[in-house]
Amino acid sequence: MSKPPSRPLTLRDVSEASGVSEMTVSRVLRNRGDVSDTTRQKVLTAAKRMGYVPNKIAGALASQRVNLVAVIIPSMSNMVFPEVMGGISRVLETSPLQPVVGVTDYIPEKEEKVLYEMLSWRPSGVIIAGLEHSDASRAMLQASGIPVVEIMDTDGTPIDAAVGISHRRAGREMGRAILRAGYRKIGFLGTRLGADHRARKRFEGFTEALAKSGIEISDTEFYTEGSALGKGREMTQNILKRRPDLDCLYYSNDIVGAGGLLWMIEQGYDIPEKIGLAGFNDVELLQGLPRKLATMDSCRAEIGRRAAEIILARVETPESASAGKVELSPKINFGDTLRLS
Amino acid sequence: MSKPPSRPLTLRDVSEASGVSEMTVSRVLRNRGDVSDTTRQKVLTAAKRMGYVPNKIAGALASQRVNLVAVIIPSMSNMVFPEVMGGISRVLETSPLQPVVGVTDYIPEKEEKVLYEMLSWRPSGVIIAGLEHSDASRAMLQASGIPVVEIMDTDGTPIDAAVGISHRRAGREMGRAILRAGYRKIGFLGTRLGADHRARKRFEGFTEALAKSGIEISDTEFYTEGSALGKGREMTQNILKRRPDLDCLYYSNDIVGAGGLLWMIEQGYDIPEKIGLAGFNDVELLQGLPRKLATMDSCRAEIGRRAAEIILARVETPESASAGKVELSPKINFGDTLRLS
DNA sequence: ATGAAAGCGCTAACAG
DNA sequence: CTGTTAGCGCTTTCAT
Numbered sequence: 001m002s003k004p005p006s007r008p009l010t011l012r013d014v015s016e017a018s019g020v021s022e023m024t025v026s027r028v029l030r031n032r033g034d035v036s037d038t039t040r041q042k043v044l045t046a047a048k049r050m051g052y053v054p055n056k057i058a059g060a061l062a063s064q065r066v067n068l069v070a071v072i073i074p075s076m077s078n079m080v081f082p083e084v085m086g087g088i089s090r091v092l093e094t095s096p097l098q099p100v101v102g103v104t105d106y107i108p109e110k111e112e113k114v115l116y117e118m119l120s121w122r123p124s125g126v127i128i129a130g131l132e133h134s135d136a137s138r139a140m141l142q143a144s145g146i147p148v149v150e151i152m153d154t155d156g157t158p159i160d161a162a163v164g165i166s167h168r169r170a171g172r173e174m175g176r177a178i179l180r181a182g183y184r185k186i187g188f189l190g191t192r193l194g195a196d197h198r199a200r201k202r203f204e205g206f207t208e209a210l211a212k213s214g215i216e217i218s219d220t221e222f223y224t225e226g227s228a229l230g231k232g233r234e235m236t237q238n239i240l241k242r243r244p245d246l247d248c249l250y251y252s253n254d255i256v257g258a259g260g261l262l263w264m265i266e267q268g269y270d271i272p273e274k275i276g277l278a279g280f281n282d283v284e285l286l287q288g289l290p291r292k293l294a295t296m297d298s299c300r301a302e303i304g305r306r307a308a309e310i311i312l313a314r315v316e317t318p319e320s321a322s323a324g325k326v327e328l329s330p331k332i333n334f335g336d337t338l339r340l341s
Numbered sequence: 342m343s344k345p346p347s348r349p350l351t352l353r354d355v356s357e358a359s360g361v362s363e364m365t366v367s368r369v370l371r372n373r374g375d376v377s378d379t380t381r382q383k384v385l386t387a388a389k390r391m392g393y394v395p396n397k398i399a400g401a402l403a404s405q406r407v408n409l410v411a412v413i414i415p416s417m418s419n420m421v422f423p424e425v426m427g428g429i430s431r432v433l434e435t436s437p438l439q440p441v442v443g444v445t446d447y448i449p450e451k452e453e454k455v456l457y458e459m460l461s462w463r464p465s466g467v468i469i470a471g472l473e474h475s476d477a478s479r480a481m482l483q484a485s486g487i488p489v490v491e492i493m494d495t496d497g498t499p500i501d502a503a504v505g506i507s508h509r510r511a512g513r514e515m516g517r518a519i520l521r522a523g524y525r526k527i528g529f530l531g532t533r534l535g536a537d538h539r540a541r542k543r544f545e546g547f548t549e550a551l552a553k554s555g556i557e558i559s560d561t562e563f564y565t566e567g568s569a570l571g572k573g574r575e576m577t578q579n580i581l582k583r584r585p586d587l588d589c590l591y592y593s594n595d596i597v598g599a600g601g602l603l604w605m606i607e608q609g610y611d612i613p614e615k616i617g618l619a620g621f622n623d624v625e626l627l628q629g630l631p632r633k634l635a636t637m638d639s640c641r642a643e644i645g646r647r648a649a650e651i652i653l654a655r656v657e658t659p660e661s662a663s664a665g666k667v668e669l670s671p672k673i674n675f676g677d678t679l680r681l682s
Numbered sequence: 683a684t685g686a687a688a689g690c691g692c693t694a695a696c697a698g
Numbered sequence: 699c700t701g702t703t704a705g706c707g708c709t710t711t712c713a714t
Contacts, residue, residue: 008485009484011691012691021700022693023700023701023702026693034700051484053457053460053484054461054691054692055690056462056692057402057407057691058402058691059691060398061398061690061692061706061708062691063706064706065693076426081417098458100441103430116394120395122396122397140392143350145349228629229625229628229630230625230628231629232629233629258629259629262630262631284569284571285570287570288569288570288571288572288599288600289570290607362685364684364685364686371709373709374683375683376684395707395708396706396708397708398706398707398708399706399707399708399709400707400708401690401708402689402691402707403689403707404709405709
């Protein structure tokens with residue numbers, strides 16, 4: 001192993017070492033245009049021997065092409081993200097495009113900053129979570145002139161294209177299913193609404209569905225941070241202490257729901273007969289629980305896949321029209337914690 | 342909202358719009374050098390009004406500086422990653438450096454490819470999981486001439502610097518603790534060893550500790566993929582059906598361990614009296630379980646933090662020496678599933 | 683405090 | 699099939 005060079009290798013170094021013009025070296029390394037096998041071998045050998053790694057910065061500037069897709073999401077630790085990312089990656093792997101991730105922590109100012117940073121790299125497209133953005137963010141996206149796909153949510157007006165589900169409808173459908181099953185004293189438990197627009201929309205749809213049957217949420221419990229499973233446990237305990245008469249709990253996500261479920265099993269609650277439980281997301285975790293929590297699939301992998309496909313299509317055919325809004329239809333999974341109607 | 346321009350804005354556009362030279366515009370936008378307040382305001386106003394976003398590609402090429410740190414990890418969905426990332430982000434947020442993530446899926450060829458891709462962007466540093474890399478990968482890292490920190494593991498020889506724990510020692514210590522508690526018929530359950538070097542090293546350390554007391558692993562159960570919690574459940578069921586006499590189960594990670602624990606609680610096993618359980622990682626999830634699984638902290642957040650600090654120091658003071666190896670010392674947490682010795 | 687010139691390392695476009 | 703020329707959009711360096 002030779003000691004690190006003070007200056008990174010350039011195309012010119014490979015050119016000189018192989019006795020081939022820079023241009024031809026570039027052609028070989030990018031598999032573009034016709035190059036004779038003899039020259040190709042010479043170049044490849046020299047490049048590999050020297051350990052040359054092309055400089056994409058220079059390449060991107062010269063070609064005005066950056067094969068990066070900015071993916072901007074609120075959180076990493078969420079079970080939702082890895083699956084969306086999986087869907088995106090699988091599609092982009094078949095193309096020269098590469099995803100690059102930015103995280104906003106549900107903070108609009110941070111979203112703006114992350115977006116600015118990413119756009120300054122001139123990516124080929126943007127996939128961004130949610131339809132709610134600051135005016136500045138929207139302006140940047142518009143001005144960028146690149147394909148933008150807003151994901152997860154379809155309740156609103158997309159800047160360009162959107163792929164997701166209607167969280168309002170998801171909440172409404174769960175509300176109706178719960179009523180149909182005969183539950184009447186219903187509690188809601190979840191993240192403090194506000195920054196998380198999708199959780200808020202589910203809550204709104206849910207209360208709306210209840211209201212249509214003349215029913216109001218009996219009680220609510222919110223949390224901000226901490227161990228989600230542990231929070232579910234704690235919140236469930238709190239709400240049931242306050243309102244032992246509740247006969248159904250709707251959680252803003254499966255993880256808090258799972259925490260609640262585990263605690264209630266320990267306590268010997270009669271689920272789903274005396275009390276029903278439901279979450280949201282259909283995370284893998286539920287497969288390992290003693291009883292399967294009722295939930296609703298959030299179509300994460302498909303959202304990622306479709307979003308990436310839209311970007312890909314637009315990059316390959318820039319003149320093609322925007323895909324508009326793609327609304328997927330999640331189904332309720334009753335599991336073992338909700339009576340069937 | 343005006344319609345997207347066909348060409349992204351350049352410094353020159355801002356220069357013309359504000360009547361200030363490109364150079365001075367550049368100075369204002371980067372807060373470098375002295376610029377009069379009048380000019381500064383003129384430029385800032387124009388840039389904001391036009392929605393100008395600087396082109397970092399060009400900037401990076403001209404300045405030969407890219408404020409990116411490549412972070413290369415095997416997996417995203419793992420509970421381990423977000424915490425490492427959190428540690429890294431918190432440190433880098435105080436600097437101009439930004440992390441960019443690449444995922445290898447535990448596949449050496451993919452690691453090589455991802456590394457090549459990332460290095461071609463000429464990052465300021467690399468944080469990469471593990472000490473095992475292909476020769477080509479090692480060569481690229483050496484040749485890059487940038488600071489490299491290998492994280493998670495310290496059992497081996499780092500290319501440059503390393504921050505982590507000794508997984509061999511972690512396995513050994515857990516083995517000793519289990520023996521001290523009086524367990525003798527011990528089973529191991531985990532991911533198929535091989536690609537996951539750290540899991541393998543824990544297993545080796547573990548068997549080594551048992552061997553010193555003349556004890557052999559009674560039985561093992563491996564899995565490749567699927568729901569981890571569900572797999573833990575399934576594997577535990579399998580191993581106990583085959584060997585009902587086992588009195589302790591060591592899992593390669595907390596998630597499979599948690600799955601096993603949930604199943605055993607349902608089945609009414611006498612934990613930790615008749616049978617003990619232990620995992621590895623100390624993930625947040627455990628806080629919400631009916632009983633707390635015995636485990637060992639893998640120091641993920643601190644590893645991320647320390648790694649980022651090393652990169653930062655080297656970037657700010659290039660002449661400073663490599664940090665060498667930093668071995669953290671995780672402690673066993675006995676939880677409720679292991680008798681105390 | 684501001685500007686002009688040169689060039690970062692590569693690729694597009696054209697010539698041969 | 700191979701080479702030459704002219705930038706990509708910015709920053710460095712040196713003048714003014």
